[in-house]
Amino acid sequence: xxxxxxxxxxxxxxxxxxxxxxxxxxxxxxxxxxxxxxxxxxxxxxxxxxxxxxxxxxxxxxxxxxxxxxxxxxxxxxxxxxxxxxxxxxxxxxxxxxxxxxxxxxxxxxxxxxxxxxxxxxxxxxxxxxxxxxxxxxxxxxxxxxxxxxxxxxxxxxxxxxxxxxxxxxxxxxxxxxxxxxxxxxxxxxxxxxxxxxxxxxxxxxxxxxxxxxxxxxxxxxxxxxxxxxxxxxxxxxxxxxxxxxxxxxxxxxxxxxxxxxxxxxxxxxxxxxxxxxxxxxxxxxxxxxxxxxxxxxxxxxxxxxxxxxxxxxx
Numbered sequence: 461x462x463x464x465x466x467x468x469x470x471x472x473x474x475x476x477x478x479x480x481x482x483x484x485x486x487x488x489x490x491x492x493x494x495x496x497x498x499x500x501x502x503x504x505x506x507x508x509x510x511x512x513x514x515x516x517x518x519x520x521x522x523x524x525x526x527x528x529x530x531x532x533x534x535x536x537x538x539x540x541x542x543x544x545x546x547x548x549x550x551x552x553x554x555x556x557x558x559x560x561x562x563x564x565x566x567x568x569x570x571x572x573x574x575x576x577x578x579x580x581x582x583x584x585x586x587x588x589x590x591x592x593x594x595x596x597x598x599x600x601x602x603x604x605x606x607x608x609x610x611x612x613x614x615x616x617x618x619x620x621x622x623x624x625x626x627x628x629x630x631x632x633x634x635x636x637x638x639x640x641x642x643x644x645x646x647x648x649x650x651x652x653x654x655x656x657x658x659x660x661x662x663x664x665x666x667x668x669x670x671x672x673x674x675x676x677x678x679x680x681x682x683x684x685x686x687x688x689x690x691x692x693x694x695x696x697x698x699x700x701x702x703x704x705x706x707x708x709x710x711x712x713x714x715x716x717x718x719x720x721x722x723x724x725x726x727x728x729x730x731x732x733x734x735x736x737x738x739x740x741x742x743x744x745x746x747x748x749x750x751x752x753x754x755x756x757x758x759x760x761x762x763x764x765x766x767x768x769x770x771x772x773x774x775x
Contacts, residue, residue, distance in 0.1 A: 476714035484722025531574035538567035542602035
């Protein structure tokens with residue numbers, strides 16, 4: 461429970477939090493989501509015109525494997541962001557709390573777009589399909605709770621320098637119902653429920669569908685999820701201190717500065733390049749292990765060329 465002092469004393473300003481709304485954090489999240497959305501769109505569009513040849517019967521293998529990794533990353537990022545945000549509701553002000561929700565919404569939209577492109581891969585394995593379903597449900601539950609916090613802050617007119625957890629202690633005489641933010645929050649919550657229902661049907665459906673309708677659903681879904689991702693990103697950028705105008709007075713400019721953590725977030729974007737190289741190289745052939753006795757004998761009696769095991773290792 462929050463102390464009365466924390467909710468009754470309204471500060472003039474709040475400190476910045478570069479770990480949530482720093483320039484590097486926002487950029488790295490946006491770039492990662494953009495790459496995943498581009499891969500999803502390319503795979504869906506490829507279905508309208510398959511590009512196959514004798515030399516390359518499956519031209520999308522690299523993109524599919526890379527997108528599979530992005531899909532896992534995005535759903536876990538969405539769960540992690542909202543879980544940590546709710547755990548810190550006693551200290552996060554509505555400004556940071558809302559930015560976390562927008563970044564989580566971006567991750568959710570990116571994951572849904574990847575699901576549209578990779579649904580065939582998930583349906584092949586019973587365990588992976590239901591694991592994905594469970595993670596989607598957890599993400600939805602956290603998103604709804606998050607939305608309720610934000611909606612309650614709008615109704616109670618929570619001062620923007622108080623922790624978001626104070627929404628349960630404030631009792632306004634006249635609830636503030638209405639306005640763009642109020643209805644926008646309700647629309648986002650309802651949209652998450654509808655998208656989850658459609659995604660569940662899409663993932664679990666086993667019935668045969670007209671290929672044209674199926675491809676149309678994929679294309680329309682990717683366009684919709686891309687629009688949601690762009691909307692969430694634009695809202696976060698316009699509200700952030702690093703790129704826009706926050707709706708709360710911050711006591712410092714920490715979110716504009718490139719700290720070690722923000723630079724590290726940008727450097728982590730290089731990891732997918734390593735994954736691409738590994739996928740392109742395929743399975744690396746590893747020579748069989750050399751027995752210690754054979755290795756010592758070969759090294760000291762000059763019989764390297766006569767030992768096939770050591771020859772394959774040192775070749």
